[in-house]
Amino acid sequence: GNSVTQMEGPVTLSEEAFLTINCTYTATGYPSLFWYVQYPGEGLQLLLKATKADDKGSNKGFEATYRKETTSFHLEKGSVQVSDSAVYFCALGRSSNTGKLIFGQGTTLQVKP
């Protein structure tokens, strides 16, 4: 079946450090891939997405590239800020099916000044 696996957290970084959060997926066909973020006290919001292989999603300095050969969608940011502290969720969606998103378990990022 379809599934998403994220690296376990929490991830603790100093401000301006480089961030990578790993995400791999299992799916048949060609899913769309998403990163959602949940800031403290707020609801989930879309950070970026990619709908086909080799697409790169980007937003707010974050990037992720859809790699079909490695079934991965790793999230990266060159220089994190304290305000990036949040829980990050990788998810996949199947265009040939319902709109259901299948989420990973989430990775907590804490950025220290």
Added chain:
Amino acid sequence: EAGVAQSPRYKIIEKRQSVAFWCNPISGHATLYWYQQILGQGPKLLIQFQNNGVVDDSQLPKDRFSAERLKGVDSTLKIQPAKLEDSAVYLCASSPLGGGGTDTQYFGPGTRLTVL
């Protein structure tokens, strides 16, 4: 533009009691989702509506959970009777299009349910 609204934000009940959650999606959004997020896990879809019809309820525990979306706008999710394992955050989301896998979903703040 107003976001997805949910109420209540928090609810504490005893096991075997009933509880209901309300969701108002973004105006004009055809598709509405209810997810269950247990602590330390990612959200899991319970039910998806397109307008007022059910698209996917394969993971809804139908012996105790029910949901409706009257007139294709607001939705309610009910649990009766509640069990301890129902303690979770219940998230409502909506999307403007037909609910295909590429759609961006917009989430509400969630309702945190504690069953004692």
